[in-house]
Each structure stands twice: as C-alpha cells, then as structure tokens.
Amino acid sequence: DLLQQPQISKCRSPEMETFSCFWTAGNFYNLTVPRIIQLLYKKSNEEDWKECPDYITSGQNSCYFNASYTSVWTPYCVQLASKNEVYDKKCFSVDEIVLPDPPVHLNWTLLNTSQTGIHGDIQVRWDPPPTADVRKGWITLEYELQYKEVNETKWKELKPRLSTMAPLYSLKTARDYEIRIRSRQRTSEKFGEFSEILYVSFSQIGIGCDHCTEEVEFPWYLVVVFGVCGLAVTVISIMLSKQPRLKMLIFPPVPVPKIKGIDPDLLKKGKLDEVNSILACHDSYKTQLYSDDLWVEFIELDIEDPDEKNRASDTDRLLSEDHLKSHNCLGAKDDDSGRASCCEPDIPETDFSASDTCDATSDSDQFKKATEKEEDLLCLDRQDNDESLPSFANTDPQGQHRNAPSENSLLWAPFGDSIESPHPSVHTQISNQNSLTSTDFYAQVSDITPAGRVVLSPGQKSKLGRAQREGCTEQNFTVDNTYFCEADVKKCIAVTSHEENEPHVQEQGYNEDGYFTTESLTTTVANLGASTAAPPSSETPVADYTSIHIVQSPQGLVLNATALPVPDKEFNVSCGYVSTDQLNKIMP
Amino acid sequence: MSTKGASLKGLLLVTLLVSHMLLTKEGVTSLPICPNGSVNCQLSLEELFDRAVKLSHYIHFLSSEMFNEFDERYAQGRGFIAKAVNSCHTASLTTPEDKEQAQQIHHEDLLNIILGVLRSWNDPLIHLASEVQRMKEAPETILWKAVEIEEQNKRLLEGMEKIVGRVQSGEVENDIYTPWDGLPSLQLADEDSRLFAFYNLLHCLRRDSHKIDNYLKVLKCRLIHDNNC
Numbered sequence: 001d002l003l004q005q006p007q008i009s010k011c012r013s014p015e016m017e018t019f020s021c022f023w024t025a026g027n028f029y030n031l032t033v034p035r036i037i038q039l040l041y042k043k044s045n046e047e048d049w050k051e052c053p054d055y056i057t058s059g060q061n062s063c064y065f066n067a068s069y070t071s072v073w074t075p076y077c078v079q080l081a082s083k084n085e086v087y088d089k090k091c092f093s094v095d096e097i098v099l100p101d102p103p104v105h106l107n108w109t110l111l112n113t114s115q116t117g118i119h120g121d122i123q124v125r126w127d128p129p130p131t132a133d134v135r136k137g138w139i140t141l142e143y144e145l146q147y148k149e150v151n152e153t154k155w156k157e158l159k160p161r162l163s164t165m166a167p168l169y170s171l172k173t174a175r176d177y178e179i180r181i182r183s184r185q186r187t188s189e190k191f192g193e194f195s196e197i198l199y200v201s202f203s204q205i206g207i208g209c210d211h212c213t214e215e216v217e218f219p220w221y222l223v224v225v226f227g228v229c230g231l232a233v234t235v236i237s238i239m240l241s242k243q244p245r246l247k248m249l250i251f252p253p254v255p256v257p258k259i260k261g262i263d264p265d266l267l268k269k270g271k272l273d274e275v276n277s278i279l280a281c282h283d284s285y286k287t288q289l290y291s292d293d294l295w296v297e298f299i300e301l302d303i304e305d306p307d308e309k310n311r312a313s314d315t316d317r318l319l320s321e322d323h324l325k326s327h328n329c330l331g332a333k334d335d336d337s338g339r340a341s342c343c344e345p346d347i348p349e350t351d352f353s354a355s356d357t358c359d360a361t362s363d364s365d366q367f368k369k370a371t372e373k374e375e376d377l378l379c380l381d382r383q384d385n386d387e388s389l390p391s392f393a394n395t396d397p398q399g400q401h402r403n404a405p406s407e408n409s410l411l412w413a414p415f416g417d418s419i420e421s422p423h424p425s426v427h428t429q430i431s432n433q434n435s436l437t438s439t440d441f442y443a444q445v446s447d448i449t450p451a452g453r454v455v456l457s458p459g460q461k462s463k464l465g466r467a468q469r470e471g472c473t474e475q476n477f478t479v480d481n482t483y484f485c486e487a488d489v490k491k492c493i494a495v496t497s498h499e500e501n502e503p504h505v506q507e508q509g510y511n512e513d514g515y516f517t518t519e520s521l522t523t524t525v526a527n528l529g530a531s532t533a534a535p536p537s538s539e540t541p542v543a544d545y546t547s548i549h550i551v552q553s554p555q556g557l558v559l560n561a562t563a564l565p566v567p568d569k570e571f572n573v574s575c576g577y578v579s580t581d582q583l584n585k586i587m588p
Numbered sequence: 589m590s591t592k593g594a595s596l597k598g599l600l601l602v603t604l605l606v607s608h609m610l611l612t613k614e615g616v617t618s619l620p621i622c623p624n625g626s627v628n629c630q631l632s633l634e635e636l637f638d639r640a641v642k643l644s645h646y647i648h649f650l651s652s653e654m655f656n657e658f659d660e661r662y663a664q665g666r667g668f669i670a671k672a673v674n675s676c677h678t679a680s681l682t683t684p685e686d687k688e689q690a691q692q693i694h695h696e697d698l699l700n701i702i703l704g705v706l707r708s709w710n711d712p713l714i715h716l717a718s719e720v721q722r723m724k725e726a727p728e729t730i731l732w733k734a735v736e737i738e739e740q741n742k743r744l745l746e747g748m749e750k751i752v753g754r755v756q757s758g759e760v761e762n763d764i765y766t767p768w769d770g771l772p773s774l775q776l777a778d779e780d781s782r783l784f785a786f787y788n789l790l791h792c793l794r795r796d797s798h799k800i801d802n803y804l805k806v807l808k809c810r811l812i813h814d815n816n817c
Contacts, residue, residue, distance in 0.1 A: 136687070136817070
C-alpha cells in the first residue's frame with residue numbers, strides 16, 4: 001500500500017567481464033503518468049553520468065554493461081533516476097560483485113559398491129559455468145556440492161573445492177539421491193546460484209539392492225553387553241589374581257580400625273583374654289569398659305553431707321577393723337547413688353530387698369541384672385571377713401613381687417606384665433601408702449563365666465566408699481566361702497593416699513571403687529595364657545583373684561575352689577586371691 | 589679425550605641441524621627447496637609461479653578479511669561506504685582493467701607492472717602495521733594480519749624479481765613505482781578522519797592484491813599451461 005520507490009536490488013557480474021544491475025520499479029508504474037526510470041552510471045574518474053547502454057539483455061528492470069563498458073577494478077556508481085529525482089544510488093567495483101553462474105553438465109559414475117551391496121560410492125563430475133573463463137585463469141572458482149536423499153529435507157554439504165569432481169561415499173543403493181552444486185569466486189564469500197539437480201538412482205544401472213532394505217544399524221546393545229561382560233571378567237580376574245600388587249592397585253584395601261599393639265589375628269582366633277590384656281594397657285579402653293560395665297557401681301559421696309565430713313577418711317574406715325565390724329557397707333550413704341545398698345537398711349530403696357538381691361543365685365543371668373548384682377557385690381563384705389582381715393594385714397604385699405613396672409599410677413600395666421608374676425607392682429606403691437596398709441577393698445566383677453562364675457577384674461585403685469572387703473583367707477575356698485579378699489587386691493593395686501582420702505568418689509571409669517577391671521585381671525591371665533579363672537587349690541598359695549562361684553545373699557559371693565597346682569611364685573599372693581590367669585594356667 | 593668428545597658432539601649437532609634443515613619446509617606451501625651449497629640450484633619457472641600465485645592469493649585473502657573486520661568494527665554507521673569511490677595511490681599506474689587488456693599486454697610488461705605495484709605497497713604496508721597498533725582497541729586479528737601481509741608482500745616481491753630475472757630477456761626496467769604519501773592521514777588527530785584514512789587504505793589494499801593475484805594467474809596460465817588451466 002505504501003508507495004515504494006524504485007530501488008536497485010542488486011548489481012552482479014557473473015564472470016568479471018560484464019555486469020548487470022537490477023532494480024524494482026515500485027508502485028509508481030501504477031500511476032497514471034508513467035514515469036521513465038533511468039539508470040545512470042559513472043566511473044570514478046569521470047564527471048558525467050551516463051545512461052545505461054542496454055536495458056534489454058538482462059531482462060526487465062535491468063541494465064546490462066558489456067565488456068567494453070566494464071572496467072574491473074574501477075569504482076562505479078549507478079543511480080536510478082527519472083527526470084527529476086534520484087531514487088537510488090549505489091557504488092561498487094566490479095571485482096566485488098562477482099557471482100558466478102552455476103556449474104553445468106552434472107553427471108555421476110559408480111566407483112564401487114560394498115560387499116553386501118548395501119552401500120556404494122559414486123563420483124560426481126561437472127563443468128564450470130560456461131561464462132567463466134577459468135581456462136585462462138581470469139577467474140578462479142570453487143564449488144560446493146550438496147546432496148540428500150530424495151525424501152529428506154536437509155541437504156548435506158561437502159567442503160568447497162577447486163576441482164570439478166567430487167566423490168560421494170557410502171550412499172545407500174536402495175535409496176535415490178539428489179545432488180546440486182554452486183560456485184563462487186575463490187576469494188569471495190557469496191555463492192552463485194545452484195545448478196540443476198542431479199538425480200542419482202542405483203537401480204537404474206542395475207545395482208539397486210532389493211533385498212537389503214533393512215538398514216543395519218550399529219548394534220549398540222551388543223557393544224554395551226560385551227563391554228559389561230568384559231569389564232566383569234576383568235574385575236573378577238583381578239580379584240582372583242595372585243598378584244597382590246595388581247590387586248592392591250585396583251582394589252586398595254579399605255583401612256580397618258586398628259588398635260595399636262593389637263594383632264588382628266588375636267581377634268580372629270578368639271583369644272579375647274590376650275586382647276583384653278593388651279587393651280588393658282590403653283586407658284581409653286579401660287574407661288570405656290568401665291563406663292559400659294553394668295557392674296561398675298560408682299559411689300557418689302555427698303560432699304556436703306556433714307556426716308560424711310565428720311567421718312574419718314573412708315580409707316580409715318575401710319581399713320579399720322572397727323569399721324569393718326560395724327559397717328558392712330561403707331560409704332553407702334550416698335543418697336544420690338542410684339543404687340541401693342542392700343547392706344544398709346537406711347536406704348529406702350524398694351526396688352529390691354537386700355535379701356532378695358543378696359540371695360541372688362549363681363545364675364549368671366541374675367548377675368547380669370543391673371544394679372541388683374552390684375549390690376550383691378556390695379554385700380560381699382558381710383561375710384565374716386574379720387578373720388580374714390588380719391590375714392590381710394599380715395600378709396605382706398611386699399612379699400609379692402614388687403618388680404613389675406608401673407606404667408601408670410593406677411597400675412594397670414603391672415597386670416599386663418608378662419614377665420612378672422601376676423601380682424601387680426602395686427605392691428611397691430602400696431608401701432608408699434601410709435594410710436592404706438591394706439589393699440583395695442573392691443573387686444569389680446568383670447565377667448561371668450558361662451558356668452555362672454564371676455570373674456573379678458583386677459582393681460586398680462581402691463576407692464573409698466563402700467568397702468567391699470570380704471574375708472580373704474587363703475584357705476577359704478569352699479563353696480560357701482566368700483570371695484577372696486578385695487583387700488588383698490587392693491593391696492595389690494596402687495592407691496594413692498590422697499585419692500583414697502577423697503570423700504568424693506566420682507564416677508570415673510576405672511577409678512571407681514577400686515574395681516578391678518577385667519583387663520587387669522585378664523592381663524595377667526593373658527600373660528599366663530590362661531582363660532577364665534578357676535579357683536585355686538586350697539593347698540597352694542592363692543592368687544589375687546578368683547572367680548565367684550555363687551553369690552549367697554546377703555553374705556556374699558561364693559568363690560570357686562578348685563585344686564590347682566600352681567607354681568609358687570605365681571601364687572605368692574598375700575590376699576588370697578588367685579588371678580584368673582593363674583587359675584587358668586592351673587586349670588586343665 | 590675431551591676434545592675428541594667435544595668434536596664428536598659438534599659433528600653430531602651439525603648433522604642434526606643439517607638434517608633438520610633438509611627436512612623442514614618453509615613457505616606457504618611445501619615446495620622443494622634447493623639443497624645447501626648448490627650453485628646451480630634453480631627452481632623451475634613453474635615452481636616459481638606456483639609459489640607466487642599461492643603468496644598472492646594468501647595476501648589477498650588476508651587483506652580481504654582485514655578489510656571486512658575493520659569495516660565491521662570501525663566503519664559501521666560512519667558512511668564510509670558512500671565514500672568508497674576514492675583513489676588509491678596506485679591509480680596512476682596503468683594496469684589492465686579487463687580481460688581483454690590483460691590478454692593483450694605482453695607478459696614482460698605485465699610482470700613489470702606487478703613488480704611496480706608490489707614495490708609501491710612496500711612502504712604503506714610498513715606504516716600500516718605500525719599505525720594499526722595505535723588504533724583504539726585494535727583487535728589482535730587486524731594487527732596480526734597487517735604484520736603478516738607486510739611480511740608476505742616482501743617475499744612475493746623477492747619471488748617476482750626472481751621470475752622477472754628468468755623471464756626477462758632484456759634489461760629489467762624498474763621505474764614503475766608510485767610513492768605513497770598517505771602517512772599523515774593515518775596520523776590525523778580527528779578520529780573520524782583517521783579511521784577513514786585507514787578504511788581507504790585497506791580498501792585499496794584489497795583491490796590491488798586482487799589485481800596482482802589475477803595478473804599472476806593469468807600469467808601462469810599463459811606461460812606455464814598455455815592458456816589451458
């Protein structure tokens with residue numbers, strides 16, 4: 001609808017010898033007064049505008065400049081004008097507007113076909129456009145070939161080339177193809193028009209493959225399957241290979257938790273005692289053990305209790321015979337304690353009656369019940385230890401070996417000393433204890449044998465609290481007897497006096513109550529290569545610990561008594577206990 | 589002996605260097621080179637023309653691209669195109685303007701013309717390379733192309749002089765030459781004017797390189813292939 005001015009659409013030279021300009025007339029021709037449009041041109045070195053020499057040759061609305069009018073590298077300007085006005089103007093030089101004609105004489109020949117006959121190669125040839133004088137080198141052309149299957153929409157291109165032939169590889173003989181070519185001057189960017197389409201049909205020359213219409217696609221699934229199989233085979237072969245290096249390279253061993261000093265083989269072979277002995281050397285383990293052990297009873301003393309303050313040190317209380325006689329359970333006055341002592345009638349705990357707990361049978365299950373069992377232990381001192389006490393006092397802990405090196409103040413290590421006798425080197429330290437001439441009072445029950453015997457752990461230090469001393473007689477190994485003296489054990493365990501004087505028994509792992517850890521016990525056991533303890537023989541000197549056979553409430557525990565031949569030095573125990581390892585050694 | 593070892597090493601080094609030199613190929617294409625020390629080493633005329641055509645094509649290709657890049661980057665919207673009808677400093681040289689003239693001119697004259705044009709461009713190319721660097725934010729590609737064109741132009745000049753020496757029967761006339769005085773315009777303070785000067789120069793370079801490329805191809809087809817390329 002808008003009035004469109006005449007415009008020069010393009011100027012083009014097909015061979016760099018002539019050129020033509022084309023324009024659009026616009027809407028002006030529809031007007032009543034026909035306007036005459038002229039094309040004027042001017043070379044750069046000229047002054048005047050000249051009119052187009054040929055309006056006809058190139059068609060309507062065109063102007064053709066033949067060779068005589070064409071100077072290739074000379075700038076031209078053309079303008080579209082009528083009498084009065086100039087509609088459009090364009091300036092260029094001929095070498096810039098070269099757009100060659102399409103190639104001619106396209107043909108193809110068969111190069112070869114595949115063995116299956118499904119694919120074929122062809123060679124396409126053509127001639128350069130006739131107008132372009134390539135033979136004299138006036139113009140250099142390059143060609144671009146495009147092809148596609150007949151029913152496709154997108155053309156595939158080949159790279160522009162200078163030669164007038166091109167091969168096409170791997171065409172499907174069952175399909176028909178179309179080919180077209182266009183050319184451009186070598187240093188230009190724009191291509192000329194496309195040539196006529198060349199049709200390629202293999203069936204025409206008798207090569208068409210009728211039976212092979214199926215296309216063999218790349219069997220991806222086969223690739224995947226075989227790849228997975230190969231990978232699996234490789235992995236399996238690596239895993240099974242004897243080459244440790246290769247194995248380690250591909251499958252690096254996952255680091256397993258390792259505790260220093262412990263041979264994983266120990267764990268495998270089930271020698272728990274040895275492991276325990278080793279573990280006893282590690283504080284952390286001991287701490288953990290104690291924290292998890294249900295039988296560890298932590299005595300908490302209320303420091304603000306005036307009664308307590310008025311009391312003499314627990315140690316003294318523990319160690320004094322009066323105390324022993326008067327109190328069955330020491331330090332049971334901790335109201336904060338969650339455990340009631342069956343020995344103290346004051347404690348209003350009703351969870352269990354003292355009688356009940358102290359009547360605990362030797363059933364191992366009962367032992368494993370939480371606090372009740374602990375109270376059983378607490379009741380141990382109810383036995384007539386008085387008699388044993390003197391024996392405690394008389395017993396010379398020094399007589400026991402003193403040699404074992406103490407690795408820590410709590411003397412866990414001595415138990416682990418394999419060289420020495422199982423007696424802890426606590427003895428040496430005990431000598432330092434002024435207040436504590438006797439030994440520890442408590443022994444922790446570390447384990448319960450399947451037979452129902454309780455295995456005491458070597459106590460590391462005696463906590464003042466409830467003195468769980470029992471009569472510790474060397475000879476009392478009958479079933480009805482109480483267990484062996486904690487005092488002896490305590491004697492064997494280094495206790496620092498100031499620690500013992502602490503009224504506050506805090507809940508700390510192994511520190512509590514002078515319980516003996518299983519480790520310390522078993523350390524010695526392990527050193528001797530013994531397993532769970534067995535009661536010592538009555539003839540031989542008793543080791544530090546023995547296992548509890550039964551708990552007779554409320555009096556205490558019954559220790560196992562077996563006749564065990566024991567080397568003297570091992571049973572050089574003052575407190576009448578037999579260490580478990582000794583027992584184990586003794587036991588067949 | 590240390591000296592013996594040193595001399596052996598030196599011999600080995602020399603051998604390696606010589607073999608390397610023999611194996612490496614230089615130039616735009618892999619054309620045979622004369623072995624060292626040969627006095628009568630002569631490339632055939634065909635090989636000389638091949639090299640020259642390749643060089644001229646390469647130079648035209650670079651200058652065409654450089655012009656397009658410059659046009660895109662600096663000349664848009666400035667109306668330079670309208671002023672494209674300008675004169676190059678080589679316009680004073682009489683060069684064949686169409687195929688007819690190129691066909692008719694004697695090959696020696698044509699060679700001389702080519703030489704003249706190449707010499708006339710020696711100076712502007714040097715300054716173009718240096719002045720392009722001062723252009724505001726000159727892209728690396730334009731800079732590199734300017735330097736490359738200047739270098740290749742020198743080599744083409746040498747090659748043409750060799751060809752002329754072979755082909756020319758008589759004396760070598762060396763008077764075809766146009767001086768270039770466009771340096772001040774490249775250094776104008778006004779950015780528009782300066783950029784137009786560059787545009788002009790690059791346009792002329794593209795045109796003249798196309799001319800030379802064409803002339804050489806015509807000569808090659810005429811002299812080597814007997815008008816049957």
